[in-house]
Amino acid sequence: MPGQPTEARFLMAAAAAGLTHAGFSLYWALGGRWLLPTVGQWAVDSAREAPLAAAMLLIAVAAVKCAVVIIPLTAARRPLPRPGLWRAFAWLAAIVLTGYGAVNCVAAWLVLGGALRPEGGFDRQAMLGHAYLWDPLFLVWGVLLGAGLLAGGTGRRTSKPVA
Secondary structure (H helix, E strand, C coil), X not given: CCCCCHHHHHHHHHHHHHHHHHHXXXXXXXXXXXXXXXCCHHHXXXXXXXXXXXXXXXXXXXXXXXXXXXXXXXXXXXXXXXXXXXXXXXXXXXXXXXHHHHHHHHHHHHXXXXXXXXXXXXXXXXXHHHHHHHHHHHHHHHHHHHHHHHHHCCCCCCCCCCC
C-alpha cells in the first residue's frame, strides 16, 4: 500500500480483520466446522441440532460484519448521503468492537490464568479461542477502524479518495 494515505492503510487492515471474522461466520453457515469448537460447545451443538437456524443466524452475523467493513471503506472513498450518520456508525462500530474484544480477551485470559473461576467450570477450547483468536481479532479490528477514522479527520477531505 505504498503511496496510500494513512487512513486507507488503517481501513484496509481493519477490513482484513473484519472479513476474516465474516468469512468464518459464512464458512460455518455453509456447513464448515473447522475452529467452530473455539467459539464454544454451544455453537457446535447448535450447528448439529438446528443446522438451518444456525446457518440463518450465521449468515445474518456475516452480513453485519461485512457491513461494518464496507461502510467505512465506502464512506472514505466517496461522499455518501448523510456522511455524518455513516461516520457515527463507523465510530460506534470501532468503539463496540474495541470494547468487546478487550473485555472478552481480558476475561478469557483471567479464566485461563486461574484468576477467575467460573461456577460450573469452563470450556477450555472455547476459552483459548476467545483469548487468543476471536476476541483479539475483534480488538484489532476495532482499534484499526478507529485509527482509520482518526486519520481521516472529522470531515470529507478534498484530497484524493481512499484507494
